[in-house]
Amino acid sequence: MSKVTETQELTEEARQSVDEAWPLFIDFLKKKKARVTQARKIVLTQVFSRHDHFCADDLAAELSSGPNHVSRGTVYRTLALMEEVGFVRVIRDTDVHAHYEHTFNHPNHEHMICDGCGEFIEFSADPLAGLIEKACRKHNFEERTHRVVVFGLCEECQNK
Amino acid sequence: MSKVTETQELTEEARQSVDEAWPLFIDFLKKKKARVTQARKIVLTQVFSRHDHFCADDLAAELSSGPNHVSRGTVYRTLALMEEVGFVRVIRDTDVHAHYEHTFNHPNHEHMICDGCGEFIEFSADPLAGLIEKACRKHNFEERTHRVVVFGLCEECQNK
């Protein structure tokens, strides 16, 4: 549990996220009486070193060899923990496989997904949250999180 | 292609949906130069004989024996056609497997999904559509369909 991540390349921004998130993750693990392990730090670091959207399998592939080796099983298991603590969010809208995205240091946002090229376009629509809240109150539903997705064609694909 | 569905039990409402939807499906198939087959009518009928939400596998199981036998593969293939024509919609938010729901004769609606019991609660929020439309205009995105899901706890599960 020490300089393990030294060999993982990070942008300044990513480094910052790791520096903030890792101590919080330690707290979370301790509260859970789970262990603070090397593998968990490697996975967390790799998650933040990636762009916003990624899939578990790619992440696992990146960590399948080299000095920061972590097995596929452990990647999936750690991702589940990171979802639990709220650092990532799972996206299951496309038919291929689950995608993940950061939710740490990333304001609430929704997605448009292009049927043509598969691109994810992020948009924020603050008023949506209010409407949803209202609907929940009406149904006595206790919201944990919500998700809005729009399917259609991006500008580029419309012109094809 | 005739009285095939006579043995499938239908409520009055379901029967009506089938009676309306089947001719439309025939048109769709013809336009596609696909064939109007017995299996496709059985699957369509079975879809409308079910409650709003169902999964492909359950449907396949129901049709796996008896006079209206249709194979699993064909069920999946037909469901894809029904999605294409807009009679059903796929829901991939839960981690188990895909769910389907009718969208024929069923007004636009969104879902709350209970983390505790898995229940789907339908709600409509017309103003949402407007907001989404506006966001799409802003991003030059051509909307085909959208989806809103709220995760959390239903009233009953809050009291456990």
Place this chain on the structure above:
DNA sequence: ATTACTGCAAAGCATTTGCAAATGC
């Protein structure tokens, strides 16, 4: 007659799991 569809069983593929060895506490 021609071409598409179906059934079946086998293949795919992302994800999960069992278990022995390794590691954190």
Place this chain on the structure above:
DNA sequence: GCATTTGCAAATGCTTTGCAGTAAT
């Protein structure tokens, strides 16, 4: 030292596919 975690590989479970036979046009 004891319990949890890891790695590996095998298992799982939904979904898709190849192919030979069957049905629709």
